[in-house]
Amino acid sequence: MPYYASGPSALLWAICIFLGFGLAALAGDTPCTLHHEGNYYNLNPLKASQDYEFETPGGHSFYLNVCRRVTTDPWSTGVPDNVDIAGLVRKDHHDFAVGLVNTTLEMRGTELMLHLSNGSPCPGENNLYGSSSIRFLCDPSVYGAGKPMVISQFPEDDNQACQYTVEWRTHFACPTGERGLISGLIVFLVIIMMIFLMLLVVSSTLYNRFVLRKRGFDQLAWFSKVHLLELMDFCIELFRSTVDNVRSSGNRWARSTRNLNPASHQWSSRDEEQAMMAADPLEDHDRELQGTNV
Numbered sequence: 001m002p003y004y005a006s007g008p009s010a011l012l013w014a015i016c017i018f019l020g021f022g023l024a025a026l027a028g029d030t031p032c033t034l035h036h037e038g039n040y041y042n043l044n045p046l047k048a049s050q051d052y053e054f055e056t057p058g059g060h061s062f063y064l065n066v067c068r069r070v071t072t073d074p075w076s077t078g079v080p081d082n083v084d085i086a087g088l089v090r091k092d093h094h095d096f097a098v099g100l101v102n103t104t105l106e107m108r109g110t111e112l113m114l115h116l117s118n119g120s121p122c123p124g125e126n127n128l129y130g131s132s133s134i135r136f137l138c139d140p141s142v143y144g145a146g147k148p149m150v151i152s153q154f155p156e157d158d159n160q161a162c163q164y165t166v167e168w169r170t171h172f173a174c175p176t177g178e179r180g181l182i183s184g185l186i187v188f189l190v191i192i193m194m195i196f197l198m199l200l201v202v203s204s205t206l207y208n209r210f211v212l213r214k215r216g217f218d219q220l221a222w223f224s225k226v227h228l229l230e231l232m233d234f235c236i237e238l239f240r241s242t243v244d245n246v247r248s249s250g251n252r253w254a255r256s257t258r259n260l261n262p263a264s265h266q267w268s269s270r271d272e273e274q275a276m277m278a279a280d281p282l283e284d285h286d287r288e289l290q291g292t293n294v
């Protein structure tokens with residue numbers, strides 16, 4: 001049984017490394033989130049299946065979405081079809097794209113900003129394209145998504161307008177804890193478990209088919225009692241050897257720090273091997289006692 005120790009511990013290392021990468025990816029720059037001075041902001045809940053609709057000062061419809069392209073069909077915007085328009089104004093004779101999707105949030109002063117650029121060509125201008133700044137204001141009293149409104153536009157005339165400033169009061173702009181990280185981790189773990197389960201099903205099916213030469217539905221009967229017991233045994237063994245490995249490396253560390261003799265920091269490969277193989281709690285306990293006697 002102790003021989004299991006190196007196999008599963010390699011497996012565990014693999015899982016740990018995998019988890020580490022997953023965590024790093026989660027903690028890294030998730031789209032539409034921002035870490036700023038110990039606060040965490042997340043605008044992803046504002047992504048909507050139907051665009052937010054409000055009006056420009058001149059009474060034209062403004063369609064806006066957050067962190068995703070508009071769901072409204074753009075019409076004659078003058079931007080290529082394959083780009084993601086973040087918002088548009090339905091002007092008299094065409095749609096005007098107020099900018100492309102940008103998932104990078106910015107904190108300016110105390111305001112959470114989203115900058116959109118590269119929209120439709122500005123009327124009567126060369127090399128100027130529609131852009132907008134969306135200012136998200138934390139307002140805990142706004143329970144729903146809230147409603148954006150145009151604060152200013154330039155030029156002021158509705159049909160000439162090319163740069164927009166939009167203000168949006170919503171509780172989604174308030175700093176939150178890192179709940180997203182924890183739930184992300186849980187989702188990640190569940191996915192890993194499902195992958196392992198799938199591998200198990202596939203491999204046992206293959207085993208049934210090619211080794212036991214079962215056919216038809218028989219090859220799917222992997223969850224027999226024997227298999228289940230084997231699986232449980234394996235899991236218990238894995239768990240025990242892990243605990244023992246952790247304990248013995250803990251002991252090794254404790255002993256090497258207790259000993260002031262520098263030579264004792266060098267562990268012979270024999271010691272190393274014994275420690276690695278330590279699967280028997282009693283044996284381990286004995287060694288621990290010997291260790292304190294040194």
Ligand SMILES: *[C@@H]1O[C@H](CO)[C@@H](O)[C@H](O)[C@H]1NC(C)=O
Binds near residue numbers: 106113114116117118
């Ligand atoms: C996206 O937003 C960031 C932060 O405000 C800004 O620096 C960047 O220029 C924007 N990118 C585009 C393409 O608008």
